[in-house]
Amino acid sequence: MGQNKNRLVEESICFLYYNITCISNDFDTALIPLTACNIGRPARGTYKQKFNTKAFLIRIYAMASNEIKKIAVVGAGLTGLAALRRLSENKNFKLTCFERNYDIGGLWLYTDQTLQDDYGNPVHSAVYSNLKTNIPKQLMEIDGFPMDGYPSFPSRTEMLAYLNKVVDQCGIRKYIKFNMDVKQIKPVNPSSRDTKWLLTYGDIRKKKDIHTEEFDDVIVCLGNCSTPNYPTIEGEQDFEGFVLHSIRYRHPECFAGQTVAVLGAHYSGIDISFDLSKCAKKVYLCHRGPKLETRLPENIVQKTSGFKRYTPFSVVLENGEEIPVDTVIYATDSKYNFSILPEGLLKLGKGNLICSLFKYILTPKLFYDFFMGISVLEGSANLPIQEEMNRIISKDSERVIGGDNQWEWIKELSDISGKSKALPLVMKKIWDYHFDIWGKDFAKCRSLVYKATGPDSFVLV
Known part of the structure; x- marks a missing residue:
């Protein structure tokens, strides 16, 4: 998004x-x-x-x-x-x-x-x-x-x-x-x-x-x-909690006090995990990529593993770890x-x-x-x-x-x-600088204020 x-x-x-x-x-x-x-x-x-x-x-x-x-x-x-x-x-x-x-x-x-x-x-x-x-x-x-x-x-x-x-x-x-x-x-x-x-x-x-x-x-x-892209995961029909796609996500307050697993750590997955952390008890950010280096809130737990299957009250990761959850959000692209x-x-x-x-x-x-x-x-x-x-x-x-x-x-x-x-070259320079900060401190990256000072230069104000 x-x-x-x-x-x-x-x-x-x-x-x-x-x-x-x-x-x-x-x-x-x-x-x-x-x-x-x-x-x-x-x-x-x-x-x-x-x-x-x-x-x-x-x-x-x-x-x-x-x-x-x-x-x-x-x-x-x-x-x-x-x-x-x-x-x-x-x-x-x-x-x-x-x-x-x-x-x-x-x-x-x-x-x-x-x-x-x-x-x-x-x-x-x-x-x-x-x-x-x-x-x-x-x-x-x-x-x-x-x-x-x-x-x-x-x-x-x-x-x-x-x-x-x-x-x-x-x-x-x-x-x-x-x-x-x-x-x-x-x-x-x-x-x-x-x-x-x-x-x-x-x-x-x-x-x-x-x-x-x-x-x-x-x-x-x-x-x-x-159009949401839903993964096919064994046992989803037996899961007693809620399952939704990130496209259907609207308010973090709806998940107050819950343990939520977010599958996918691209733009929407990370952004929604941070938004959820304001109200949810715990957020598991699960993905198959390399470990994210960005700083995470205390109640976000990163898991570098995808989902293997569901049980009625949990998800089992591909590494065998079982996580009890109330809700699953698929941030699996559209x-x-x-x-x-x-x-x-x-x-x-x-x-x-x-x-x-x-x-x-x-x-x-x-x-x-x-x-x-x-x-x-x-x-x-x-x-x-x-x-x-x-x-x-x-x-x-x-x-x-x-x-x-x-x-x-x-x-x-x-x-x-x-x-x-x-x-203009300044567009690439702003992009590169922004995503360098994004990878280190996601919470900070959108607090910065950029100002283009020419076709190939910018400053932070």
Whole structure:
């Protein structure tokens, strides 16, 4: 939760298929302003000699025709809003954004409900009451909208207020249809390079109120924090206590006086364990990784072992140790849900990444005939031919984006996009410093206040 690792160019998190784009809302896509002045720039680096000339000519023709494109954006979370903002700057785009909630915010729109909303629909929010961002605000803000006046680690309410500020200043709320659940997206003519798309949606308050509308292009901002990933552990059905996923966690007070085992020690697992420690009698933080070096509260006990099985009143770890517990919380990540997209379009691989995509962004399946993304709409992307994309996909299949290796990936995306403005070095420096403190003293790391003093420097204030 709140793992927006960095600010990227608009197209850096797009999964493209024909002219359908899917955006993960773990990232802000609004760093680089869109321009068409560099439409003729050849691809750089690896792609210089293998530029997709045919697709390039297709996009020049589309731009020259000055046609009005009808575009749908699915989701009004951070990424959807960033995409909507950029698209709204082009007078040739007729926009509609579909949002299933009653307001903007996506992940940051909090609710105490955990399973179903007032209309019997699944709850997608994974935000808990005391949540703050787990990275400094400089890595969260949308370009042109600095988070001045906000703490270095904004709370969930402050993040939502910030997004509302961006929406109102940009004037993009008028494009958003609220309480609309998109049920299916499919091509009108799958064999055509310029197929339009049928988007079926309905009002969540009116089960039978279903509509289908045709769009030239669709941008789907799905995110990956709303569908829990449950492990399969022997004997869970016999356990007399409570079992829930971290996505359903809301208040530490609900576990006052209890002994709680948290399985998983990534971002959410550690954060929730610290939050629980305020009210729970004892918290067991169980994981298979190396021992965490960060300082822990006295009532958090770290166990470097996963779960083997349940008994009616305890969990047995893989090392044979038995721990009596009242509640188990699975902090075992979440997963993508692409059920509204054509079957077989996207495949998950190592690290829960979309393994069939070029640079984890687009599928080259029919790319040579036509491709689509925000930068392509504007005429600024430089992409390789299909054969080269397939080769790179194979090479990158074991590559997991995150931590230190994400910066190389960001640079690659910036080069491909044809943009001259790169991510400032200060972003990496803040990231590195923050996670160095995070690994040593988790409780302290979010008390620090960061201030960027230049493109490659910052100070603590």
